[in-house]
Amino acid sequence: MSIRMRAKEQGGLVTVKALVKHPMETGQRKDKNGNKIPEHFIQQITAKANGEVIMEAQWSPAVSKNPYLAFQYDGKKGDTIEIAMIDNEGKTFDGKGKVK
Amino acid sequence: MKRREFLRKVGFAGVIAAAVSAGLSLPKRAWAAWNQQAFRSKTTSEALNQVHGSESMIDSDKIFMKAPDIAENGAVVPITIQADLPNVESISLLVDENPNPLAAHYQVGKGLRPYVSTRIKMGKTSAVHAVVKADGQLMKATKEIKVTIGGCGG
Numbered sequence: 001m002s003i004r005m006r007a008k009e010q011g012g013l014v015t016v017k018a019l020v021k022h023p024m025e026t027g028q029r030k031d032k033n034g035n036k037i038p039e040h041f042i043q044q045i046t047a048k049a050n051g052e053v054i055m056e057a058q059w060s061p062a063v064s065k066n067p068y069l070a071f072q073y074d075g076k077k078g079d080t081i082e083i084a085m086i087d088n089e090g091k092t093f094d095g096k097g098k099v100k
Numbered sequence: 101m102k103r104r105e106f107l108r109k110v111g112f113a114g115v116i117a118a119a120v121s122a123g124l125s126l127p128k129r130a131w132a133a134w135n136q137q138a139f140r141s142k143t144t145s146e147a148l149n150q151v152h153g154s155e156s157m158i159d160s161d162k163i164f165m166k167a168p169d170i171a172e173n174g175a176v177v178p179i180t181i182q183a184d185l186p187n188v189e190s191i192s193l194l195v196d197e198n199p200n201p202l203a204a205h206y207q208v209g210k211g212l213r214p215y216v217s218t219r220i221k222m223g224k225t226s227a228v229h230a231v232v233k234a235d236g237q238l239m240k241a242t243k244e245i246k247v248t249i250g251g252c253g254g
Contacts, residue, residue: 013213026221028199043134047209054209055216056132060139062195062203062221064176070217071206086131 003095007081014075014099016047018083019068026061041088042067048082049075075099139202144194144229147202151192152238157231160185163241165230166217174222174247181230181241183214189233191216197226222247 005018020042027039041061047054054073079099086092138150148155166180181191191206191214203220214232222228225246232239 044131049211052210054212056207056209057216058134058139058205060200060203062198062200064219064221068178068217068219070180070215072213072215074211074213088134 003083003085003093005081005083005095005097007079007097007099009075009077009079009099012074012076013072014049014079014081015070015072016081016083017068017070018095019066020085020093021066022087024061024063024065024067039088042085043088044086045069046084047071048084049073049079051080051082135205138205139200141200141202144196144201147194147200148192148231148238151190151202151205152231152233154238157238157240160232160239160241163230163232163239165228165241165243167228167243167245169244170246170248171222172248174224174249176219177222177245177247178217178219179228179230180217181215181232183230183232183234183239185214185232185234185239187235188214189236191233192229192231193218193220194229194231195220195222195226196229197224198222 003018003020005016007014007016022042023040025037025040029037031037039061042059045057055071077099081097081099083095084092138147141147141150145155162184164182171177188208190208193204194201195203204218206216222245228243228245230241
């Protein structure tokens with residue numbers, strides 16, 4: 001599980017695009033033997049720009065597998081973007097990047 | 101390999117694995133609690149009451165939802181929400197016909213523009229709501245999305 005991101009500034013507006021590798025299991029699918037596959041999904045996301053929280057999100061298992069997330073904020077080239085996530089198993093993962 | 105040696109090596113590997121997985125979650129963050137009641141709600145109105153304490157909303161033509169009219173694959177439905185409103189506090193995305201309607205909730209922090217884009221799963225054809233809270237007022241834009249193949253079974 002990892003976060004890949006790209007952040008680009010244009011006219012004072014930064015667009016951040018992030019792709020996460022995660023199964024996002026709903027808990028409703030069954031495997032070949034008919035057993036339920038337990039739910040496994042990202043629950044919370046925090047995005048920071050230069051250390052300040054710009055967005056906090058909560059997700060349900062209805063977000064697609066290998067989630068895509070894009071958002072915009074007022075920023076500039078060189079800003080440091082940090083994205084952190086935690087799933088329902090308590091696993092955390094981080095991504096960090098600079099605005100281009 | 102002798103049994104004792106084997107046990108020692110496996111034991112050591114276990115300790116390393118534990119240390120590595122602990123190290124991966126390096127900066128300890130204070131995570132707010134995931135809104136279990138809202139996300140487990142079975143209806144849109146129940147979910148809205150859990151998130152916002154209210155379900156009364158007005159339709160707004162300042163909220164734009166970019167999404168397909170027909171989603172051929174319900175497992176991946178791209179949805180972009182944009183609000184042309186000042187003082188946006190949060191954006192929620194709800195799918196009426198999903199087992200749990202609340203799909204995502206975004207809390208707007210400093211400098212964030214009211215724009216979020218993500219991809220969601222839809223079990224079947226449904227009304228999809230973008231609920232925006234701005235200046236303490238709940239507003240929404242709704243779009244009907246037809247689903248050809250559902251994204252929750254399998």
